Amino acid sequence: MMKCPVHKYCGGCQYQGIPYAEQLKIKQESEEKLLSSFHNVKPIIGMEDPLYYRNKVQISFAYDEHHNIISGFYVPSTHTIVPVDECMITDESINKIIGSIKKIVKKYHISIFDERASKGCLRHILIRSANTKEYMVVLVTGSVTIPKIDLLIKDILKYNPEVKTIIQNINNWRTSAVLGSKNTTLYGKGYITDELCGLKFRISPSSFYQVNKRQTEVLYNEAIKAAKLNKNEVLIDAYCGTGTIGLCAAAHVKKVYGVESNRSAVKDANINMKINDITNAEFICEDAGKYMEYLAKNKTHIDAVIMDPPRGGSDIRFMSSMVKMKPDKIVYVSCNPATLKRDLNYLNKFYTVKSIQPVDMFPFTSHVETVCLLLIK
Numbered sequence: 001m002m003k004c005p006v007h008k009y010c011g012g013c014q015y016q017g018i019p020y021a022e023q024l025k026i027k028q029e030s031e032e033k034l035l036s037s038f039h040n041v042k043p044i045i046g047m048e049d050p051l052y053y054r055n056k057v058q059i060s061f062a063y064d065e066h067h068n069i070i071s072g073f074y075v076p077s078t079h080t081i082v083p084v085d086e087c088m089i090t091d092e093s094i095n096k097i098i099g100s101i102k103k104i105v106k107k108y109h110i111s112i113f114d115e116r117a118s119k120g121c122l123r124h125i126l127i128r129s130a131n132t133k134e135y136m137v138v139l140v141t142g143s144v145t146i147p148k149i150d151l152l153i154k155d156i157l158k159y160n161p162e163v164k165t166i167i168q169n170i171n172n173w174r175t176s177a178v179l180g181s182k183n184t185t186l187y188g189k190g191y192i193t194d195e196l197c198g199l200k201f202r203i204s205p206s207s208f209y210q211v212n213k214r215q216t217e218v219l220y221n222e223a224i225k226a227a228k229l230n231k232n233e234v235l236i237d238a239y240c241g242t243g244t245i246g247l248c249a250a251a252h253v254k255k256v257y258g259v260e261s262n263r264s265a266v267k268d269a270n271i272n273m274k275i276n277d278i279t280n281a282e283f284i285c286e287d288a289g290k291y292m293e294y295l296a297k298n299k300t301h302i303d304a305v306i307m308d309p310p311r312g313g314s315d316i317r318f319m320s321s322m323v324k325m326k327p328d329k330i331v332y333v334s335c336n337p338a339t340l341k342r343d344l345n346y347l348n349k350f351y352t353v354k355s356i357q358p359v360d361m362f363p364f365t366s367h368v369e370t371v372c373l374l375l376i377k
């Protein structure tokens with residue numbers, strides 16, 4: 001099993017050097033340890049080819065002690081950069097584009113942003129890819145203007161014709177967050193389009209989008225299959241991002257309501273609905289807990305919920321309102337088995353856990369995704 005030369009410092013891949021079959025075993029055991037008191041855990045679904053799967057990467061820039069430009073990933077919980085030339089879990093074309101942009105940045109002497117002095121230009125580069133072979137480059141800058149911007153864009157496109165859009169994101173805050181709030185399109189449409197489960201999805205720079213396309217289809221199919229949806233049912237897609245799960249499920253139900261707090265993701269979800277000619281979905285920009293509370297107060301009838309919260313899990317406001325409406329089934333898609341366990345401890349009073357299916361979305365890391373079906377007691 002080949003080893004990434006910087007894995008000890010980068011911190012991105014906790015399981016480098018461990019054979020893939022062994023990684024899956026470790027994940028299976030950790031899921032069983034946390035979750036088997038609710039139900040037996042099905043064997044984890046791994047990847048056939050677990051390398052170069054990420055469709056998104058963020059590279060940070062800094063000067064070394066000799067004022068040379070360095071770029072790579074932050075050592076976890078620090079502001080120290082580990083220089084990385086090729087990331088073994090990132091799309092190979094993204095690796096190539098990063099290498100090319102690094103050369104261009106050096107060629108035009110683009111200054112690097114110094115957070116403490118609040119001076120300089122380039123801070124990070126974010127690259128996303130779609131399986132349609134469209135690539136997005138986001139130049140995250142501390143300054144409003146980018147010197148030699150026309151030359152920079154011309155060179156990026158010349159050496160990387162697969163780049164279909166270039167965006168500037170301004171982030172001059174003292175923060176570990178990569179993106180600031182303002183995006184300006186410098187070239188192309190400002191988004192790329194991916195294809196997933198036979199549908200098209202628009203991806204904007206700031207919207208959440210699953211990073212492993214091959215396993216996302218597996219995950220969504222598992223979630224939709226577990227829900228055993230039918231044409232008379234009303235489904236809530238909670239924490240819906242760009243509407244991907246709800247839109248993939250729309251053909252199976254009467255109506256889908258998606259709720260998501262990120263404005264740009266909701267905008268994408270509404271566009272995704274239109275470009276796929278789906279007419280039985282609606283997306284709401286709101287805190288998911290607040291929305292469920294509103295639905296519960298109005299005694300809204302819902303049949304099924306697919307919930308896919310962030311790593312911190314859901315909250316009592318969401319879950320207590322959900323159980324008041326008594327949907328027959330809940331499919332909890334979780335990216336953190338520890339918070340899944342916490343939330344199941346609550347939901348378990350009203351619902352019975354009927355299946356637990358781990359899916360390996362993040363080979364070489366310790367992360368694992370779980371699809372859990374709950375039926376009303």
Ligand SMILES: C[S@@+](CC[C@H](N)C(=O)[O-])C[C@H]1O[C@@H](n2cnc3c(N)ncnc32)[C@H](O)[C@@H]1O
Nearest residue numbers: 208210239240241260261262287288308309310
């Ligand atoms: C793990 S992602 C899942 C997105 C989507 N289901 C998918 O598969 O692409 C979690 C989503 O929850 C959203 N989110 C986080 N906290 C939220 C809240 N309190 N209310 C609504 N949405 C929230 C995030 O913006 C993110 O899009």
